[in-house]
Amino acid sequence: xxxxxxxxxxxxxxxxxxxxxFTAAPGHVTGFLGPNGAGKSTTMRMMCGLTPATxxxxxxxxxxxxxxxxxxxxxxxxxxxxxxxxxRTGREVLTLTALxxxxxxxxxxxxxxxxxxxxxxxxxxxxxxxxxxxQRLGIANALLGDPEVLILDEPANGxxxxxxxxxxxxxxxxxxxxxxxxxxSHLLSEVELVxxxxxxxxxxxxxxxxxxxxxxxRAGTFxxxxxxxxxxxALQAAGIAAERLATGGVTAEAEAPxxxxxxxxxxxxxxxxxxxxxxxxxxxxxxxxxxxxxEAVSA
Amino acid sequence: xxxxxxxxxxxxxxxxxxxxxxxxATLTLVEWRKQLDTRAGRWLLVTIGIVTAxxxxxxxxxxxxxxxFEAFLVGTSTPMLLLLPIVGVLAxxxxxxxxxxxxxxxxxxxxxxVGLAKLLSAVASGVVFFLGAVALAALAHLAVVVLRxxxxxxxxxxxxxxxxxxxxxxxxxxGIGFGLVLLNTPAAIVSLLVLPTVFTIVGSLIPGIVDAxxxxxxxxxxxxxxxxxxxxxxxxxxxATASLIWVVAPVVGGLVxxxxxxxxxx
Numbered sequence: 001x002x003x004x005x006x007x008x009x010x011x012x013x014x015x016x017x018x019x020x021x022f023t024a025a026p027g028h029v030t031g032f033l034g035p036n037g038a039g040k041s042t043t044m045r046m047m048c049g050l051t052p053a054t055x056x057x058x059x060x061x062x063x064x065x066x067x068x069x070x071x072x073x074x075x076x077x078x079x080x081x082x083x084x085x086x087x088r089t090g091r092e093v094l095t096l097t098a099l100x101x102x103x104x105x106x107x108x109x110x111x112x113x114x115x116x117x118x119x120x121x122x123x124x125x126x127x128x129x130x131x132x133x134x135q136r137l138g139i140a141n142a143l144l145g146d147p148e149v150l151i152l153d154e155p156a157n158g159x160x161x162x163x164x165x166x167x168x169x170x171x172x173x174x175x176x177x178x179x180x181x182x183x184x185s186h187l188l189s190e191v192e193l194v195x196x197x198x199x200x201x202x203x204x205x206x207x208x209x210x211x212x213x214x215x216x217x218r219a220g221t222f223x224x225x226x227x228x229x230x231x232x233x234a235l236q237a238a239g240i241a242a243e244r245l246a247t248g249g250v251t252a253e254a255e256a257p258x259x260x261x262x263x264x265x266x267x268x269x270x271x272x273x274x275x276x277x278x279x280x281x282x283x284x285x286x287x288x289x290x291x292x293x294x295e296a297v298s299a
Numbered sequence: 300x301x302x303x304x305x306x307x308x309x310x311x312x313x314x315x316x317x318x319x320x321x322x323x324a325t326l327t328l329v330e331w332r333k334q335l336d337t338r339a340g341r342w343l344l345v346t347i348g349i350v351t352a353x354x355x356x357x358x359x360x361x362x363x364x365x366x367x368f369e370a371f372l373v374g375t376s377t378p379m380l381l382l383l384p385i386v387g388v389l390a391x392x393x394x395x396x397x398x399x400x401x402x403x404x405x406x407x408x409x410x411x412x413v414g415l416a417k418l419l420s421a422v423a424s425g426v427v428f429f430l431g432a433v434a435l436a437a438l439a440h441l442a443v444v445v446l447r448x449x450x451x452x453x454x455x456x457x458x459x460x461x462x463x464x465x466x467x468x469x470x471x472x473x474g475i476g477f478g479l480v481l482l483n484t485p486a487a488i489v490s491l492l493v494l495p496t497v498f499t500i501v502g503s504l505i506p507g508i509v510d511a512x513x514x515x516x517x518x519x520x521x522x523x524x525x526x527x528x529x530x531x532x533x534x535x536x537x538x539a540t541a542s543l544i545w546v547v548a549p550v551v552g553g554l555v556x557x558x559x560x561x562x563x564x565x
Contacts, residue, residue: 048408070319099325100407101406
């Protein structure tokens with residue numbers, strides 16, 4: 001469980017994180033989504049006691065992070081996969097964490113297996129690793145202490161599509177066993193594969209949060225028909241904003257039953273009707289964060 | 300993948316054992332290991348070892364090599380006192396130059412504790428190295444006695460031994476202090492090597508400062524120790540005040556800086 005309340009971070013006149021509140025609940029993978037520079041990493045560092053908050057509180061498992069006596073055993077943290085000593089081997093990085101947190105050494109091998117690093121790769125220096133390998137090492141390091149909570153900043157960065165899928169299985173499994181996962185990304189396509197709840201941040205402020213389904217509903221409905229032009233006209237006549245897509249079909253800012261009713265009145269045959277998919281969410285994401293940017297400029 | 304079975308968010312009694320707070324002893328041992336588990340750290344120690352051995356070898360070879368055990372030991376002090384503190388600097392600065400501070404302080408949020416563990420482990424490295432230097436000096440003397448017919452002179456003044464030991468402890472702490480204050484490897488090494496020397500030179504040129512120099516300049520204050528003379532009361536006081544300025548102040552300032560500083564990756 002992670003609880004963030006009115007968290008704010010100011011650097012001089014610049015407000016990097018502005019009154020951010022949200023909860024990441026056990027049993028769920030919560031995606032923390034926002035463009036670069038939106039304040040995701042700063043928020044995550046404040047959660048882990050690495051960056052002092054200007055105001056507000058962040059609690060992990062009910063207490064401030066720094067009050068956990070052996071945090072590595074309760075919370076798995078990966079804030080920057082690239083931030084590893086280039087001269088240490090992957091195995092040594094995990095061994096140091098195992099020694100410090102009091103985890104049995106054999107768990108190092110188990111975690112290397114888990115993230116798919118071979119023993120040959122593990123005995124190479126981290127300086128020779130690709131970003132994807134560093135991410136895997138970082139995830140192994142976060143999981144080493146058998147934590148209840150995972151806080152991962154851009155963990156999918158540098159992973160190939162198979163790697164992202166592997167991570168989805170891993171994190172959903174972790175959440176399925178009652179764990180709490182918070183992961184950030186600036187790419188909706190990544191988060192949407194992995195997370196079931198979303199917190200969207202833009203310019204330091206939360207612009208939307210909820211389950212992925214809720215946010216998708218807000219993104220509107222997609223319909224394909226035998227006459228998209230007629231369908232779009234019928235929707236607009238019914239007062240529903242609608243747009244024809246170049247790839248075929250229409251997106252409408254309304255729920256599916258309303259779209260179906262408008263189509264029926266116009267006599268258009270609808271052959272596909274569903275919540276708008278990632279494209280809709282992508283647009284919502286851009287729109288939400290762009291709105292926030294405009295507000296910030298006019299303020 | 301079968302692997303996720305290993306990640307068990309709700310079970311804590313199983314494969315990983317009971318959760319205990321991180322003890323200071325554990326922290327210190329881990330920090331010690333971190334000095335030695337990188338190529339840079341290992342090579343630094345190997346280099347200091349080679350330089351020390353080379354100094355002894357040169358002493359043994361040139362001019363008949365007729366040196367006492369004590370002379371050999373004093374001969375090792377220059378490379379040790381010059382180069383060993385860099386081990387401390389690296390222990391402090393590599394967390395920031397290699398950005399591992401993000402991991403270190405996420406695992407142990409009490410940063411001053413981490414700093415003290417670095418201090419203790421660096422001093423421990425210095426002491427181990429010092430014992431090694433004593434052994435090497437003994438070997439060198441044995442070699443010249445056996446091979447070059449030098450006069451056996453095994454007596455070792457307790458003042459020399461203690462003075463050198465104290466200096467090793469002081470410079471290791473100084474290395475950690477400079478590292479923690481500057482948090483930047485090149486800046487800390489250069490300051491550590493240059494600042495005290497410049498201070499000594501400049502200070503000795505300014506008439507008003509010359510008299511005060513033993514009180515405020517560590518190299519002046521530590522001269523008796525390196526010469527093997529037992530310092531008198533006033534010389535101990537010199538050493539105390541000079542150490543306060545050049546060792547204690549950087550360590551305390553560095554610990555405060557790290558405690559307050561924001562830990563970021565870039």
